[in-house]
Amino acid sequence: MSAVIGTQVLVVGGGPGGYVAAIRAGQLGLDTTLIEADRPGGTCLIRGCIPSKALIHVGATFEAMQRHAQGERLGIALPQPPTVDLAGAVRWKDGIVDRLSGGVSGLLKKAGVRVVSGWARFSDAKTCTVDGAQGAVTIQAEHVILATGSVPATLPALPPGDGVIGSAEALALTELPRRLVVVGAGYIGLELGSAFARLGAAVTFVEATDRILPGYDAALVRPVEQWLGRHGVEVLTGARAQGVIRDGDGLRLELRQGEAGRTLSCDKLLVAVGRQPNTEGWGLERMAVDMDGAFVKVDAQCRTSMRNVWAIGDLVGEPMLAHKASAQGEMVAELIAGRRRAFAPNAIAAVCFTEPEIVAVGLSPEQAGEQGIDVVTGQFPLAANGRALTMDAGGDGGFVRVTARADNHQVVGIHAVGAHASELSGEFALAIEMGAVLEDIAGTIHVHPTMSETLPEAAWAALGRAIHI
Ligand code: FAD
Ligand code: NAD
Numbered sequence: 001m002s003a004v005i006g007t008q009v010l011v012v013g014g015g016p017g018g019y020v021a022a023i024r025a026g027q028l029g030l031d032t033t034l035i036e037a038d039r040p041g042g043t044c045l046i047r048g049c050i051p052s053k054a055l056i057h058v059g060a061t062f063e064a065m066q067r068h069a070q071g072e073r074l075g076i077a078l079p080q081p082p083t084v085d086l087a088g089a090v091r092w093k094d095g096i097v098d099r100l101s102g103g104v105s106g107l108l109k110k111a112g113v114r115v116v117s118g119w120a121r122f123s124d125a126k127t128c129t130v131d132g133a134q135g136a137v138t139i140q141a142e143h144v145i146l147a148t149g150s151v152p153a154t155l156p157a158l159p160p161g162d163g164v165i166g167s168a169e170a171l172a173l174t175e176l177p178r179r180l181v182v183v184g185a186g187y188i189g190l191e192l193g194s195a196f197a198r199l200g201a202a203v204t205f206v207e208a209t210d211r212i213l214p215g216y217d218a219a220l221v222r223p224v225e226q227w228l229g230r231h232g233v234e235v236l237t238g239a240r241a242q243g244v245i246r247d248g249d250g251l252r253l254e255l256r257q258g259e260a261g262r263t264l265s266c267d268k269l270l271v272a273v274g275r276q277p278n279t280e281g282w283g284l285e286r287m288a289v290d291m292d293g294a295f296v297k298v299d300a301q302c303r304t305s306m307r308n309v310w311a312i313g314d315l316v317g318e319p320m321l322a323h324k325a326s327a328q329g330e331m332v333a334e335l336i337a338g339r340r341r342a343f344a345p346n347a348i349a350a351v352c353f354t355e356p357e358i359v360a361v362g363l364s365p366e367q368a369g370e371q372g373i374d375v376v377t378g379q380f381p382l383a384a385n386g387r388a389l390t391m392d393a394g395g396d397g398g399f400v401r402v403t404a405r406a407d408n409h410q411v412v413g414i415h416a417v418g419a420h421a422s423e424l425s426g427e428f429a430l431a432i433e434m435g436a437v438l439e440d441i442a443g444t445i446h447v448h449p450t451m452s453e454t455l456p457e458a459a460w461a462a463l464g465r466a467i468h469i
Contacts, residue, residue, distance in 0.1 A: 002135065002138045003136070003138070004137075004140065007031050007141050008141070009022075010032075011034045011035070012144065015043055015147060016042055016044045016323070017312040017313030018036070019036075019104050019329075020329035021330065024330045028333060034113050035116045039101045040105050040115070047167065049322050059194070059199050084176070090174055118133070119281075121282055125286075125288060143336050145329070148282060149314045150275040152167065152274075153276050155273060162246055163268050165268055166271055166272070167188045179204075180202070180266060181205075183206045184272040185206075187352055189205060192270065193233070203234070204264055205235045206264070207238075208239065208273075211237055212224065212235060223356050223417050224354045224356065227355050227356065236257055242261075250266065253266065253269055275320055277295050292317065295315065296311040296315050296316050301332070301342055310332045316328070347432045358421070359416040360413075362403070365403050368413065376404055376405075376438075378458040379399050379402075380400050380401075380454045380455075381469065382394045382400075385449075385453060386448070386453075388420075393420055404462055409462075414431060414432065421451075438462050
């Protein structure tokens with residue numbers, strides 16, 4: 001006989017969608033239970049956003065020190081070239097993850113959320129059983145929030161194991177691969193592949209489409225392509241992996257590029273060809289909710305087709321981003337508590353933490369054109385921004401671009417590429433969310449010297465009265 005718990009709100013999955021939903025529900029006085037098979041934090045905190053940004057920082061720091069050792073610039077010299085201990089870097093990264101996961105546990109406790117550890121299996125839409133360390137628990141809920149996230153997509157030709165790894169394994173490597181092949185030059189491939197290249201691995205990308213980061217417009221991606229070229233990273237586009245052969249300690253990847261066949265030798269093969277919703281192994285088929293392709297179908301309030309069953313985050317579709325998951329989680333908790341809410345953002349910012357970083361919020365000029373919107377644009381180069389130059393960040397071809405409606409100057413898109421550009425994403429999103437016009441941005445006094453000054457400069461350029469270019 002398993003213990004039986006009744007709860008008002010049951011959240012399945014403790015990632016940025018689920019844990020935020022649970023905290024907010026608890027804060028609102030709802031009796032809330034969260035089930036998580038792993039530690040709280042989800043893909044993002046444990047093996048995604050946070051660990052990858054830590055590794056990227058290690059790569060950037062190491063490269064900067066190498067430049068100093070070569071006496072390149074800034075007048076700083078190192079007597080010897082630096083060395084990197086990947087095991088030490090991973091320990092540092094794990095410390096950050098432990099600290100943040102512990103912090104999430106503390107917040108859940110403070111909000112009065114009951115946390116059950118183990119894997120949930122549903123027998124019907126409102127009942128599940130968890131086989132945890134303390135034995136089996138059956139939970140019956142008035143409301144269920146599904147936040148089971150996503151798992152890596154795999155390629156049948158490249159079965160995982162024996163050196164064929166995904167992002168989670170790449171983030172736990174304690175020895176630097178000498179030769180790394182990355183299949184898929186999207187978010188994960190480029191972020192991790194660039195970090196390993198900086199640390200000294202010889203990296204080759206194998207990308208099926210005709211360019212890297214096919215989701216971003218070409219102008220934004222060009223500085224990243226140039227960075228890869230300068231760092232000796234090989235990029236094979238229009239290339240598809242056919243199979244892998246284990247060869248002694250190494251691997252041989254067989255691929256086709258156009259009509260030509262080719263073989264690449266490597267120590268590790270990172271497969272980063274997208275993620276798919278986590279819909280299997282927990283009884284979703286017994287919940288009778290409608291699907292939207294591979295994703296759980298939801299409306300603008302994240303309601304599924306089953307009454308009082310809600311779904312959020314990667315499980316419900318693109319964009320598969322942590323901040324979208326959290327925003328949906330916070331909203332659903334408020335809806336359950338009886339507040340009036342809907343998920344209708346004007347734009348969801350996306351950042352690719354490559355070198356240089358790419359920020360995309362709202363419509364690019366091309367996308368606006370496809371929607372029949374007549375636009376004006378203004379662009380400002382980071383090379384003309386004092387703060388960027390003082391941070392040695394003006395020489396990577398970066399820029400900020402504002403796109404606005406030609407008729408009323410309402411801003412419909414803000415895009416940037418450049419070192420540290422991710423930190424500008426919040427202001428970009430705020431401007432679009434609040435319906436700013438070019439004159440609002442141009443009329444807001446920005447601190448000097450900061451990189452944020454590039455935004456009003458781009459707005460002035462769009463208004464035809466640029467000052468610093
Ligand atoms: P998840 O974070 O996947 O959490 C789901 C949780 O549910 C997991 O902890 C899982 O253990 C648990 N679970 C699933 N099924 C059950 C069950 N039956 N019982 C109990 N528990 C269960 N996004 C960004 O916005 N910025 C980034 O920089 C970024 N970097 C990334 C880097 C990498 C390498 C990866 C892989 C992803 C990255 N992402 C990033 C994407 C981001 O991690 C996801 O969008 C986000 O984690 C989705 O949140 P979620 O709550 O929907 O699901
Ligand atoms: P992705 O969709 O960003 O990129 C996958 C790439 O693999 C694409 O360029 C695609 O054309 C290519 N591809 C697909 N099949 C292929 C094949 N057979 N051979 C060669 N190339 C192939 O997916 P991802 O990089 O795995 O990331 C998954 C998701 O995780 C992202 O879509 C994003 O939602 C999230 N993520 C976000 C961030 C961030 O916000 N900074 C970082 C990492 C991951």
